[in-house]
Amino acid sequence: MNKTGWFSNKIYPFISILAILALWEALSFFEIVPNFMLPSPQQTVQAFIGDFWLLMSHLKVTLLETVIGTLMGVSIGFLSAVLMDRWDPAYKAMYPIIVLTQTIPAVAIAPLLVLWFGYKMMPKVVLIVLITFFPIVVGVLDGFRSADKDAINLLRSMGASRWQIFRHIKFPNALPNFFSGLRITVAYSVVGAVLAEWLGGFAGLGVYMTRVKKSFAYDKMFAVIFLISIISLILIWLVSVLQKKCMPWDQVDVPVRKRDQNKVAKG
Numbered sequence: 001m002n003k004t005g006w007f008s009n010k011i012y013p014f015i016s017i018l019a020i021l022a023l024w025e026a027l028s029f030f031e032i033v034p035n036f037m038l039p040s041p042q043q044t045v046q047a048f049i050g051d052f053w054l055l056m057s058h059l060k061v062t063l064l065e066t067v068i069g070t071l072m073g074v075s076i077g078f079l080s081a082v083l084m085d086r087w088d089p090a091y092k093a094m095y096p097i098i099v100l101t102q103t104i105p106a107v108a109i110a111p112l113l114v115l116w117f118g119y120k121m122m123p124k125v126v127l128i129v130l131i132t133f134f135p136i137v138v139g140v141l142d143g144f145r146s147a148d149k150d151a152i153n154l155l156r157s158m159g160a161s162r163w164q165i166f167r168h169i170k171f172p173n174a175l176p177n178f179f180s181g182l183r184i185t186v187a188y189s190v191v192g193a194v195l196a197e198w199l200g201g202f203a204g205l206g207v208y209m210t211r212v213k214k215s216f217a218y219d220k221m222f223a224v225i226f227l228i229s230i231i232s233l234i235l236i237w238l239v240s241v242l243q244k245k246c247m248p249w250d251q252v253d254v255p256v257r258k259r260d261q262n263k264v265a266k267g
Contacts, residue, residue, distance in 0.1 A: 039219035048223035054208070055227060061204040062193050063231070065121055069128025070189045074182065076129065077136030084137075085144040085170070086162070102134050106195060114200040124196040124204075131192040132185040139181035143174025176250070179243040186235035190228055 021041055027033050028040035039047070048055070080098070084091035106127060113123035147170045155165050197206025205224055212220040243250075 036216065037218060039222055043219045044222040044226060047217070047219040048226060051220060051223065055205070055224070058203055058205050058208045059227065059231070062190070062197065062206070065124040065128065065193045065196075065204065066189045068121075069125040069193065070132055070185060072125065073129040073132030073189070074136050074185060077133035077181075078140055078178070080133070080137045081140035081144060081174075082166075084141055091141075098134065098137060101130060106131060106192060110196050110199050113196070119200045119202060124193050124201070127196045128189050128192045131188045135181035135184040135188075136178065139177035140174045143177035144170045147173040175243075175247055179239060179247075182239050183236050186239055187232045190232050190235070194228060 024038075025041055028035055028038050028043075080094065084094055109130070110123070110127055113126050117123040117126065151169050152165055155169065160168075193204065194206040194209070197204035198210055199206075201207045205228065209221055209224050212218075212224075
């Protein structure tokens with residue numbers, strides 16, 4: 001990618017963010033929306049700075065729940081996809097139930113988890129697992145099942161085992177789907193942790209939001225929303241970095257690919 005393309009890719013999101021902040025400031029400054037309901041960006045930043053260390057202490061709890069729940073959700077989702085791909089009766093038995101779990105709103109099941117598991121970390125982790133494993137299991141399973149049939153038959157004709165077919169064909173083919181699902185997963189996991197903390201707990205960003213909401217400190221509410229957005233963006237960026245490390249063959253620029261294809265055609 002040339003410098004002009006890189007600059008345009010960076011400047012357009014920056015302009016969009018500035019436009020949103022300008023609109024937000026205008027709504028607050030001209031009191032189109034009452035100030036106590038929509039604090040200005042400046043008030044939000046001041047609230048964030050004022051409660052910075054308190055926010056960081058709550059953030060530690062939320063991040064711990066997010067990491068544990070995401071790791072468990074991703075592991076369960078991946079292993080479920082492998083099982084359903086290798087054993088057709090498991091697919092027929094499990095897939096409808098997996099889809100059914102996603103028809104139940106998280107807001108509806110979260111109070112039950114708190115009732116069953118108490119107010120500590122367990123209900124938060126369980127809710128995150130329920131939210132995060134679905135994008136992984138569906139994406140990875142689609143990746144397995146969309147693998148090149150001709151390549152699979154070729155390896156079988158050469159005496160390859162099921163493990164070798166999985167390692168050399170199915171697993172690499174499922175990686176793009178896996179990382180696409182993982183981006184969704186890490187964003188949902190933070191929201192799921194905060195949602196579970198809203199309904200009961202002793203620490204965490206959701207608990208902090210509940211307390212400031214009761215005191216009508218909406219500038220602090222917006223500060224937490226800002227922090228959650230930043231954390232989600234960082235996690236998504238980390239997934240992109242991990243994808244580049246795990247899939248180096250997929251990072252070649254399109255112009256380079258076209259140039260190589262042209263060389264082959266001319267040769």
